[in-house]
Amino acid sequence: MFSKILIANRGEIALRVLKACKEMGIGTVAIYSEADKDLKHVKMADEAICIGPPESSKSYLNIPAIISACELTNAEAIHPGVGFLAENDHFAEQVVASGYTFIGPDPESIRIMGNKISAKEMAVDAGLQCVPGSGRVSATNRETLSKAKKIGYPIMIKAAAGGGGRGISIVYEESDLIPKMKLTQQEALNSFGSDEIYLEKFLDSPRHIEVQVLADNFGNALHFYERDCSIQRKNQKIVEEAPALNIPEEKKQELFKLCTECCKKMKYKGAGTFEFLYKDEEFYFIEMNTRLQVEHTVSEMITEYDLVKLQIGIAAGEELEIKQEEISVRGHAIQCRINAEHPKTFIPSPGKITEWGKPGGIGVRVDSHVYDGCIISPYYDALIAKICTQGKDREEALCRMSFALEEFFVEGIDTNKELQEIILSEENFRKANISINYLEKVLDIN
Numbered sequence: 001m002f003s004k005i006l007i008a009n010r011g012e013i014a015l016r017v018l019k020a021c022k023e024m025g026i027g028t029v030a031i032y033s034e035a036d037k038d039l040k041h042v043k044m045a046d047e048a049i050c051i052g053p054p055e056s057s058k059s060y061l062n063i064p065a066i067i068s069a070c071e072l073t074n075a076e077a078i079h080p081g082v083g084f085l086a087e088n089d090h091f092a093e094q095v096v097a098s099g100y101t102f103i104g105p106d107p108e109s110i111r112i113m114g115n116k117i118s119a120k121e122m123a124v125d126a127g128l129q130c131v132p133g134s135g136r137v138s139a140t141n142r143e144t145l146s147k148a149k150k151i152g153y154p155i156m157i158k159a160a161a162g163g164g165g166r167g168i169s170i171v172y173e174e175s176d177l178i179p180k181m182k183l184t185q186q187e188a189l190n191s192f193g194s195d196e197i198y199l200e201k202f203l204d205s206p207r208h209i210e211v212q213v214l215a216d217n218f219g220n221a222l223h224f225y226e227r228d229c230s231i232q233r234k235n236q237k238i239v240e241e242a243p244a245l246n247i248p249e250e251k252k253q254e255l256f257k258l259c260t261e262c263c264k265k266m267k268y269k270g271a272g273t274f275e276f277l278y279k280d281e282e283f284y285f286i287e288m289n290t291r292l293q294v295e296h297t298v299s300e301m302i303t304e305y306d307l308v309k310l311q312i313g314i315a316a317g318e319e320l321e322i323k324q325e326e327i328s329v330r331g332h333a334i335q336c337r338i339n340a341e342h343p344k345t346f347i348p349s350p351g352k353i354t355e356w357g358k359p360g361g362i363g364v365r366v367d368s369h370v371y372d373g374c375i376i377s378p379y380y381d382a383l384i385a386k387i388c389t390q391g392k393d394r395e396e397a398l399c400r401m402s403f404a405l406e407e408f409f410v411e412g413i414d415t416n417k418e419l420q421e422i423i424l425s426e427e428n429f430r431k432a433n434i435s436i437n438y439l440e441k442v443l444d445i446n
């Protein structure tokens, strides 16, 4: 096992990783930007190194500075957390080339899944179904129009290097296709340095379901069931839950099998998430995230496994000892993300937290780095707390969440707590009658 891990992230996820390290008796190194010297995990880590000014590009995305911090502290491995460099194959490669362990999959797996066209090919190889579409297409190719006609309108144009909602556009009729493709190619080139694009049939109001997996270096691949992450605004998830409601059990089991088969086939290592759109009782693979996710918490609550500890064990070369049959679902879990933002405009609301009271009690878990008097910086994302509740069934989990939100208070900044309360009591949500368009369609939020 490692004797020291460097945590290359900030906020609640850095604290989450720190806790796993402490439980495992592993030493910890925090890295922080000049804006983050007072973060909780920085104070709790065994060592802490300032790696640059507040701007992410000069600190949490600064690869040479992070690797230098490793050299300085003799850390053996780097946990990238979520976001920042977690899905950067170049970073993973540099970490390995410098003699450290990257706690995540091989650079090659990150690269394959980073390109959404090769990701879909990999998924199809393993027997997963994708949204009908094209491979790589170009606005200037003569065959493009006939390919599009075959798919049928409306069509989604997606950048191969995009993902998570970036670099996508919709076309409703043929006459708009070529101009929109040109535009998307140009935008993709500007944003990702690649103008590679592909087409997909547009699915109207699907659900967003994802499958959590964990695979080791010995060919073992496990799934930790699914999450429903449909409740989102502008690709930012707001409420997540596990398991997903109203999906036939056989359909899910079939999907889990294909996901773990895909992991084995590509010799995937570490934690990962297969993302699907779900519509009319069919799952369509769209992307794979090659990292831990913010919402891993709900999977931990229903399975009672610590995914971060398992992730670290795998990176240290340990074999997974858990058998799939031992992983069962205990009731239901739900997570509400609390963001520091204006409740109506969604504009970030940084500032000093003057009062902070977090909920507790049976079945309640709060992942947060916030404390009384701490300052929420304008430089980073607005997530300040993840409130998770678990119960014997969805009803109990929701009931506990309602009380948890009522008990939770924060002064000094605005939050989206009120929106969470509205969602929780809304009748369509109560019936799990949800889709990725829930907020705009049901609550008229854009």
Ligand code: MV4
Pocket: 131, 156, 163, 164, 165, 166, 168, 200, 201, 202, 203, 204, 208, 232, 234, 235, 277, 286, 287, 436
């Ligand atoms: C789609 C889609 C509908 N049809 N693909 C957006 C982000 C990226 N992860 C994939 N996305 C979508 N792909 C087809 N063929 C709708 C979305 C989508 C979405 C997907 C998951 C979660 C939130 C979303 C919000 C808007 C659009």
